[in-house]
Amino acid sequence: xxxxxxxxxxxxxxxxxxxxxxxxxxxxxxxxxxxxxxxxxxxxxxxxxxxxxxxxxxxxxxxxxxxxxxxxxxxxxxxxxxxxxxxxxxxxxxxxxxxxxxxxxxxxxxxxxxxxxxxxxxxxxxxxxxxxxxxxxxxxxxxxxxxxxxxxxxxxxxx
Numbered sequence: 001x002x003x004x005x006x007x008x009x010x011x012x013x014x015x016x017x018x019x020x021x022x023x024x025x026x027x028x029x030x031x032x033x034x035x036x037x038x039x040x041x042x043x044x045x046x047x048x049x050x051x052x053x054x055x056x057x058x059x060x061x062x063x064x065x066x067x068x069x070x071x072x073x074x075x076x077x078x079x080x081x082x083x084x085x086x087x088x089x090x091x092x093x094x095x096x097x098x099x100x101x102x103x104x105x106x107x108x109x110x111x112x113x114x115x116x117x118x119x120x121x122x123x124x125x126x127x128x129x130x131x132x133x134x135x136x137x138x139x140x141x142x143x144x145x146x147x148x149x150x151x152x153x154x155x156x157x158x159x
Contacts, residue, residue: 002041002126003072004029007048007055007063007087009080011104011115024049028108029078032119043072052080052087052103060090068094074126077101081149081156084135088144092133099133100126100141105154114138 006012006027014025027046033039047066048059067075073096079087081103091099102122108115122136133144137156148159 001043001072001074002123003067003070003075004042004044004078005063005066005070005075006044006046006078007052007059007080008050009052009078009084009103010106011078011080011108011118012049013051013107014109015107022051024051025109027078028115029119032108032116035116036120036123038123042076045070050080052083055080055083055087060087063087064090064094067091067097067099070097073097073131075099076122076126079103081105081137084137085144085147085149085156088133088135088147092144094133096131098126098129098131100129100136101134102136105138 008024012024012028013022015022047063079101084101088101100122102118104115106113125136125141135142135147147156150157
């Protein structure tokens with residue numbers, strides 16, 4: 001059984017028009033799993049509904065607690081890309097679980113998004129990787145503590 005924890009981020013953003021503020025909407029993972037023909041083998045839990053730039057240390061501790069209390073040893077976490085590496089570092093204190101964080105550079109609700117690909121890639125990663133904490137984005141897997149988001153290139157890279 002794979003535990004999926006949602007925290008919000010770009011993957012769940014809703015834009016009302018080009019001039020408006022965004023909001024973080026309902027988790028899009030259930031729709032994406034259905035679209036991917038994944039109907040069971042997971043349990044979904046919403047932990048937060050925030051842009052990752054607004055996440056606090058208390059929020060990261062809530063994610064840590066949800067992961068540590070999960071009976072599953074395989075956990076997927078949706079997360080905003082801006083502070084994903086920070087949360088991964090906090091989670092790296094957990095032992096005996098395979099934890100994979102993923103998100104999207106464009107909201108899942110948009111026509112051109114990397115969300116569905118990233119979900120499929122992260123699903124495979126959490127199913128196959130040994131215990132540890134990882135970030136799976138755009139076809140690459142990074143270990144916690146060895147990755148950063150390159151804002152100019154709009155991608156993750158090893159440090």
